[in-house]
Amino acid sequence: MTYYDVSMAIKPDIQVYKNKPEKRPVFIEAATHDVAGVYETLIHLNLHTGTHMDFSLHMKKDGKTSTNFDFTRLIRDVKVFDLTHVKDGITKDDLIDFDINPGDFVLLKTRNSYEDTFNFEFIFLAESGSTFLKDKKVVGVGIDALGVERNQKGYPTHNTLFDHDIIIIEGLRLKDVKEGNYHMIALPIKIEAVEALPLRVVLYDVRKNPISNNQ
Amino acid sequence: MTYYDVSMAIKPDIQVYKNKPEKRPVFIEAATHDVAGVYETLIHLNLHTGTHMDFSLHMKKDGKTSTNFDFTRLIRDVKVFDLTHVKDGITKDDLIDFDINPGDFVLLKTRNSYEDTFNFEFIFLAESGSTFLKDKKVVGVGIDALGVERNQKGYPTHNTLFDHDIIIIEGLRLKDVKEGNYHMIALPIKIEAVEALPLRVVLYDVRKNPISNNQ
Numbered sequence: 001m002t003y004y005d006v007s008m009a010i011k012p013d014i015q016v017y018k019n020k021p022e023k024r025p026v027f028i029e030a031a032t033h034d035v036a037g038v039y040e041t042l043i044h045l046n047l048h049t050g051t052h053m054d055f056s057l058h059m060k061k062d063g064k065t066s067t068n069f070d071f072t073r074l075i076r077d078v079k080v081f082d083l084t085h086v087k088d089g090i091t092k093d094d095l096i097d098f099d100i101n102p103g104d105f106v107l108l109k110t111r112n113s114y115e116d117t118f119n120f121e122f123i124f125l126a127e128s129g130s131t132f133l134k135d136k137k138v139v140g141v142g143i144d145a146l147g148v149e150r151n152q153k154g155y156p157t158h159n160t161l162f163d164h165d166i167i168i169i170e171g172l173r174l175k176d177v178k179e180g181n182y183h184m185i186a187l188p189i190k191i192e193a194v195e196a197l198p199l200r201v202v203l204y205d206v207r208k209n210p211i212s213n214n215q
Numbered sequence: 216m217t218y219y220d221v222s223m224a225i226k227p228d229i230q231v232y233k234n235k236p237e238k239r240p241v242f243i244e245a246a247t248h249d250v251a252g253v254y255e256t257l258i259h260l261n262l263h264t265g266t267h268m269d270f271s272l273h274m275k276k277d278g279k280t281s282t283n284f285d286f287t288r289l290i291r292d293v294k295v296f297d298l299t300h301v302k303d304g305i306t307k308d309d310l311i312d313f314d315i316n317p318g319d320f321v322l323l324k325t326r327n328s329y330e331d332t333f334n335f336e337f338i339f340l341a342e343s344g345s346t347f348l349k350d351k352k353v354v355g356v357g358i359d360a361l362g363v364e365r366n367q368k369g370y371p372t373h374n375t376l377f378d379h380d381i382i383i384i385e386g387l388r389l390k391d392v393k394e395g396n397y398h399m400i401a402l403p404i405k406i407e408a409v410e411a412l413p414l415r416v417v418l419y420d421v422r423k424n425p426i427s428n429n430q
Binding site: 003005007008009010011022023027030033037038039040041042043044045046047048050051057058059060061063071072075076155183185186187188189190191192193194195196198199200202204209210211 | 223226238252258259261263266275276398401406410411415424425
């Protein structure tokens, strides 16, 4: 197998932020074979469910929405960093030894990837880590938590990343992926004018090109 | 520009099948800056909204769902056929002159791509067209209608395609794409055990490889 689906499966019992019941997806039979001749599902979906990306409207009243987002920014090479030893927030010190260059898109693998239920003490990107990544001029950050930060007053991690137009992906599942370089293909569904978008994220072995290898 | 986003934008006034109000997406403010300090949207979304793929549970009680769908089947080369002259159902005769080989994934461009409101007389794939494509051993069919067929008793087009494990994508927007060969990258969001999945579909010029060209 040369690819990794690093997306969370959306289902009725998917983990949701702080286990809040109103954040749980609801599946409704909108049409059934017996009555309508076809089967259709209606889903009630908070846009921050499972693997998703945030836009700055999530935190800022005058923030950006999904409209006109350039999806080609999500089809590119990425670096996965193993931070499974980190016990709380990921700080500058945790990141300083990695090879990070301007233009990099980094995915942070933590022990969160091994947990299928919501952990109120989930690992997150601490403010110092976000400032360090911003100073390194990364263009995107992905993490395997439903939030890129927790319990930081004023949301400095989100805001540092948003203020520098750094893409934020949350809710990755990186258990099966080793530290290293990969091709990423990620595509959000196309919903206009919202503060977050569910997306599918897959990684390919960097030695294989998914386009040139499957024909 | 070397890529084409051929997905429909989901928004409150998106066209929906037969203009049925219950099929319209509903956007709800689940959290607001003033009250919660963050902004979050909850969406009520019929899974057949906009660009989506069908699984056979849509038509068959014992049909397949989205669970375990191999998304790599959607990252591949495709052929776009210009059928904008067709006035009703696309028949075998409309398709017979195209170069179609076993393993092809074909996208049918019709006048639907030029219409932003639902047309009750939308162009569709007629039963004879679906049988012809099945006999040609295509592996996927995409169309720019919200349904791959209409007004065919027993849904023979859906069922012919489902019975031969041919992928069905509906709701494409192909106005900006000329007939020809493209790379397709399409990824559905990862929802388990449902009969349809919204997905994002993008096409790249076949002479350019999105993975090798953006680094």
